[in-house]
Amino acid sequence: xxxxxxxxxxxxxxxxxxxxxxxxxxxxxxxxxxxxxxxxxxxxxxxxxxxxxxxxxxxxxxxxxxxxxxxxxxxxxxxxxxxxxxxxxxxxxxxxxxxxxxxxxxxxxxxxxxxxxxxxxxxxxxxxxxxxxxxxxxxxxxxxxxxxxxxxxxxxxxxxxxxxxxxxxxxxxxxxxxxxxxxxxxxxxxxxxxxxxxxxxxxxxxxxxxxxxxxxxxxxxxxxxxxxxxxxxxxxxxxxxxxxxxxxxxxxxxxxxxxxxxxxxxxxxxxxxxxxxxxxxxxxxxxxxxxxxxxxxxxxxxxxxxxxxxxxxxxxxxxxxxxxxxxxxxxxxxxxxxxxxxxxxxxxxxxxxxxxxxxxxxxxxxxxxxxxxxxxxxxxxxxxxxxxxxxxxxxxxxxxxxxxxxxxxxxxxxxxxxxxxxxxxxxxxxxxxxxxxxxxxxxxxxxxxxxxxxxxxxxxxxxxxxxxxxxxxxxxxxxxxxxxxxxxxxxxxxxxxxxxxxxxxxxxxxxxxxxxxxxxxxxxxxxxxxxxxxxxxxxxxxxxxxxx
Amino acid sequence: xxxxxxxxxxxxxxxxxxxxxxxxxxxxxxxxxxxxxxxxxxxxxxxxxxxxxxxxxxxxxxxxxxxxxxxxxxxxxxxxxxxxxxxxxxxxxxxxxxxxxxxxxxxxxxxxxxxxxxxxxxxxxxxxxxxxxxxxxxxxxxxxxxxxxxxxxxxxxxxxxxxxxxxxxxxxxxxxxxxxxxxxxxxxxxxxxxxxxxxxxxxxxxxxxxxxxxxxxxxxxxxxxxxxxxxxxxxxxxxxxxxxxxxxxxxxxxxxxxxxxxxxxxxxxxxxxxxxxxxxxxxxxxxxxxxxxxxxxxxxxxxxxxxxxxxxxxxxxxxxxxxxxxxxxxxxxxx
Numbered sequence: 037x038x039x040x041x042x043x044x045x046x047x048x049x050x051x052x053x054x055x056x057x058x059x060x061x062x063x064x065x066x067x068x069x070x071x072x073x074x075x076x077x078x079x080x081x082x083x084x085x086x087x088x089x090x091x092x093x094x095x096x097x098x099x100x101x102x103x104x105x106x107x108x109x110x111x112x113x114x115x116x117x118x119x120x121x122x123x124x125x126x127x128x129x130x131x132x133x134x135x136x137x138x139x140x141x142x143x144x145x146x147x148x149x150x151x152x153x154x155x156x157x158x159x160x161x162x163x164x165x166x167x168x169x170x171x172x173x174x175x176x177x178x179x180x181x182x183x184x185x186x187x188x189x190x191x192x193x194x195x196x197x198x199x200x201x202x203x204x205x206x207x208x209x210x211x212x213x214x215x216x217x218x219x220x221x222x223x224x225x226x227x228x229x230x231x232x233x234x235x236x237x238x239x240x241x242x243x244x245x246x247x248x249x250x251x252x253x254x255x256x257x258x259x260x261x262x263x264x265x266x267x268x269x270x271x272x273x274x275x276x277x278x279x280x281x282x283x284x285x286x287x288x289x290x291x292x293x294x295x296x297x298x299x300x301x302x303x304x305x306x307x308x309x310x311x312x313x314x315x316x317x318x319x320x321x322x323x324x325x326x327x328x329x330x331x332x333x334x335x336x337x338x339x340x341x342x343x344x345x346x347x348x349x350x351x352x353x354x355x356x357x358x359x360x361x362x363x364x365x366x367x368x369x370x371x372x373x374x375x376x377x378x379x380x381x382x383x384x385x386x387x388x389x390x391x392x393x394x395x396x397x398x399x400x401x402x403x404x405x406x407x408x409x410x411x412x413x414x415x416x417x418x419x420x421x422x423x424x425x426x427x428x429x430x431x432x433x434x435x436x437x438x439x440x441x442x443x444x445x446x447x448x449x450x451x452x453x454x455x456x457x458x459x460x461x462x463x464x465x466x467x468x469x470x471x472x473x474x475x476x477x478x479x480x481x482x483x484x485x486x487x488x489x490x491x492x493x494x495x496x497x498x499x500x501x502x503x504x505x506x507x508x509x510x511x512x513x514x515x516x517x518x519x520x521x522x523x524x525x526x527x528x529x530x531x532x533x534x535x536x537x538x539x540x541x542x543x544x545x546x547x548x549x550x551x552x553x554x555x556x557x558x559x560x561x562x563x564x565x566x567x568x569x570x571x572x573x574x575x576x577x578x579x580x581x582x583x584x
Numbered sequence: 585x586x587x588x589x590x591x592x593x594x595x596x597x598x599x600x601x602x603x604x605x606x607x608x609x610x611x612x613x614x615x616x617x618x619x620x621x622x623x624x625x626x627x628x629x630x631x632x633x634x635x636x637x638x639x640x641x642x643x644x645x646x647x648x649x650x651x652x653x654x655x656x657x658x659x660x661x662x663x664x665x666x667x668x669x670x671x672x673x674x675x676x677x678x679x680x681x682x683x684x685x686x687x688x689x690x691x692x693x694x695x696x697x698x699x700x701x702x703x704x705x706x707x708x709x710x711x712x713x714x715x716x717x718x719x720x721x722x723x724x725x726x727x728x729x730x731x732x733x734x735x736x737x738x739x740x741x742x743x744x745x746x747x748x749x750x751x752x753x754x755x756x757x758x759x760x761x762x763x764x765x766x767x768x769x770x771x772x773x774x775x776x777x778x779x780x781x782x783x784x785x786x787x788x789x790x791x792x793x794x795x796x797x798x799x800x801x802x803x804x805x806x807x808x809x810x811x812x813x814x815x816x817x818x819x820x821x822x823x824x825x826x827x828x829x830x831x832x833x834x835x836x837x838x839x840x841x842x843x844x845x846x847x848x849x850x851x852x853x854x855x856x857x858x859x860x861x862x863x864x865x866x867x868x869x870x871x872x873x874x875x876x877x878x879x880x881x882x883x884x885x886x887x888x889x890x891x892x893x894x895x896x897x898x899x900x901x902x903x904x905x906x907x908x909x910x911x912x913x914x915x916x917x918x919x
Contacts, residue, residue: 050697054786058588118888120642121871127635128866131792133777133784134688134713137695143705153787170858183591185789211650215682215689215717216863217872219650249895250903259904260911286914332913333900346645347892354894362897362916381877382648386884408656408670409880423658453648455655455668455877462661477693477707481652481667507695510705 041069041499043541046144050506052137054148060161060187064196066093069499070145071199072492075242080235082246083348087235093198098191104234105189109166111230116167122226125218126163129153135210135220140484141203144503149200152210152220158196159227161187198236201227203500205489206343206375207448212481224490229345237344241491244340248352252335253298259332265301266330269311276573278565281318283330286363290329291400293360296371296417297338299529300550306532308571309372309550315559315571316421316552319430322562324401328369334359337376338529342383343491350387353379356414357388367397368414372550374489374528377416377456378449385412402427416450418459418527418551425466432558436570437468439577440523440554443515444473445508445535446483447528457481460527460551467558472519478511488534501534502541509542516543525549589779592794596801596848603847608840616843617823618832624850631857636865645886647879650872656881670878679874683867686721689714716777720770724799726750726763727806734824764810768803771796795861798852805845815842 041049055062071093080088091099101107116123135152137143142150149155164171165186174180181187206221231237244254251258257265263285270282284290296313300306320326334355341348360368370380385391394413397406404423406415424430442464450456457480465471478484487505515521524535524546535548557570568579606612653664665674666681681687694710697703729746733739751759775796778788809815819835820842826833856862868874901908901915908915 047699047703050699052695052697053782059786116642118643118645120639120644120869121648123642124639124866124869124871127639128860128863128870130860130863131784131787131789132689132713132717133781133787134692136783136787138693143695143697148783148786151783151787157787168858183790185791208650211872212652213688213691215686216867217650217688217870219648219872222648222872252900258907259913260907263911263913288914332908333897351892351894354892358894358897381879383646385879386646386886387889389883404658407881411883412880414880419657422661426658426660452650452652455651455653455664456657457654458661459657475707507705510703514704
């Protein structure tokens with residue numbers, strides 16, 4: 037793109053000093069490069085979502101329903117009763133500013149409305165005006181609304197909501213630092229729910245949601261095509277390993293149902309992670325007779341409904357349990373994905389449980405009971421693999437990863453909505469000797485978002501993504517310069533889609549890997565031939581000269 | 585920008601003048617000494633309960649703690665039991681540390697960016713807000729507890745002990761209470777931060793400055809009465825005991841400064857339930873902090889969970905059956 041900002045130009049713009057003047061009076065400027073295209077009407081229609089229509093965020097007229105203010109007001113009222121978080125977070129913020137410089141979008145853009153506190157104030161100002169006693173009284177006094185910090189709901193405010201709630205990737209980093217645990221992700225979730233009542237979504241969310249609902253995965257891959265994709269990988273893997281690792285689909289009576297984000301099936305480098313899963317399952321089948329099945333119906337772990345509304349999240353998530361029940365598996369294994377795991381860990385059992393038709397997960401190979409998932413009956417693949425490694429059930433050739441100097445990017449949701457920190461590190465260290473952590477303020481619960489989460493991984497908002505990913509890339513660059521790190525491992529499909537572009541922009545020498553790509557690469561399959569390439573079909577260390 | 589703090593400053597000054605002139609000029613001791621304090625206490629109690637009940641009435645549909653450490657996982661992986669608790673005991677410790685030690689605020693970092701050949705974003709530990717906030721809250725607490733001596737007869741031993749500790753640095757007479765000085769200094773620091781830190785200034789509202797000015801006014805009048813104008817302490821005690829025993833009396837010789845102090849305290853009390861100062865109660869109810877991360881172990885119930893329309897497997901197979909059969913995928917119904 038010719039209009040794309042160069043890294044130096046973007047860095048020139050980084051300035052954390054807000055402009056003077058009151059933010060309440062500054063009307064929103066919707067700028068290309070910073071926003072995603074509007075949702076297409078047909079995608080909203082799939083879900084019978086309201087106000088499906090063609091519209092353009094740059095137009096003055098957003099084609100809102102006539103009573104839109106009433107819809108928003110009722111929507112807020114309803115959610116204040118349904119969510120204590122929302123009500124408390126509207127009321128208790130003291131604007132201490134501890135969160136102000138914690139958001140990657142603020143750090144990358146310097147836009148003060150990307151300070152978490154101010155992002156929330158966009159909604160809070162309307163709440164104060166419409167729902168608090170003081171606000172209601174003062175709004176009737178001339179100039180009084182300014183005293184209490186309230187403002188009436190206008191089209192400009194609505195546009196500002198849309199612009200900034202779709203400049204938040206719901207990563208929760210700010211929440212870690214808030215003395216009251218105010219979670220701006222929660223406020224963004226509510227803000228997006230309210231916007232959805234007026235049909236104001238972005239297409240990069242609405243269309244994947246529609247596809248997930250109809251076809252089972254966010255790219256709309258139909259069942260036969262889904263199988264085709266994995267068949268391609270089977271052929272590649274046979275060439276690499278000499279072993280046929282063909283997976284099973286929709287198999288009734290299998291031990292375990294495996295669900296991963298469809299990004300892994302479709303887009304590089306996620307596809308290599310997908311191949312890693314396939315290698316692992318083949319190994320477990322041959323060595324321990326473990327029967328794992330994939331599903332074409334529940335072929336999406338990532339839940340874009342989470343970026344739409346709680347209801348849509350539930351509608352998409354329901355497929356996991358429904359399919360596990362239909363297939364009669366013992367329990368469910370989940371692949372490497374960020375939001376998928378926040379939904380599974382914090383919402384699934386409540387929304388779509390109880391999963392009493394499944395067994396409490398036990399690793400049949402090691403006998404380990406997964407105590408932490410005995411109610412949801414769903415285990416994370418790094419928990420599963422770490423357990424296998426700990427019990428010496430896997431054989432690795434670590435040298436195959438010896439050219440990879442690795443750092444690990446904690447994906448936001450597993451880190452801050454679950455606490456999955458050690459398992460992936462344990463897996464990585466088992467298959468590679470060169471591991472270096474990024475600086476401590478940028479990892480674990482303080483990890484930085486890739487800048488493209490929560491449905492913002494589109495093409496048209498590339499400036500926003502590169503700016504939002506700056507803090508992450510900056511830390512990667514640090515370990516690249518210091519330790520020659522050339523590999524950024526992660527456990528999230530959006531990361532695998534977003535971070536390659538981010539690295540290409542900021543740290544071009546670093547490649548992005550899924551943890552199970554590294555596992556699959558090192559795992560010695562029974563009966564395999566001498567491998568000369570890795571899963572990417574690039575020469576393995578020490579094999580570079582074999583072609584000559 | 586300036587009007588954001590000039591207006592609250594003027595407001596607090598006017599409140600002071602109102603009480604001072606009302607007593608010294610109009611002789612309205614009974615109003616500022618009896619009516620206002622009782623009304624303020626009533627408004628505080630009723631408003632406080634109303635707000636907390638309002639929060640409690642809202643549902644907590646999902647268990648959504650912010651996890652700040654390793655989850656409970658495999659037996660050989662060390663869990664962070666406090667920052668990522670899976671038990672009520674862990675949550676309790678997390679909450680105690682949050683409420684008594686402002687643990688999350690303690691983590692505060694400051695980000696800075698240097699445009700040079702390294703272009704590094706740096707994060708440095710930023711402790712001053714934590715120190716300022718902690719000093720402010722604890723000093724305030726000690727001041728409040730110390731004031732119990734005016735409302736209790738005989739004065740309990742613990743209040744006397746607190747006073748002793750508070751006044752342990754003895755410089756002349758009357759002894760200096762550290763809490764009052766710390767309170768004033770911490771409030772001034774928080775105010776300065778709000779005015780001079782550009783980011784904090786940008787996000788601040790008039791409603792953020794008002795309580796700071798009010799507390800500064802309260803602290804300043806209190807300090808002034810104790811060390812400089814030397815209020816008639818016996819008169820004050822007679823007065824406060826009257827209020828506490830519901831036999832209000834207006835003593836002789838207690839002047840306008842005292843009533844101004846009392847009036848500002850009353851305004852603060854009445855202001856708490858309608859303002860952000862309710863964070864004192866809200867912090868206990870914050871679902872991201874007060875819930876255990878045992879979501880996958882124990883089922884959590886959403887009181888308003890409702891059935892939704894889903895795309896069932898049967899519908900899916902109906903749609904794709906032929907393609908599935910052709911691709912060799914198993915189907916439930918062969919036609």
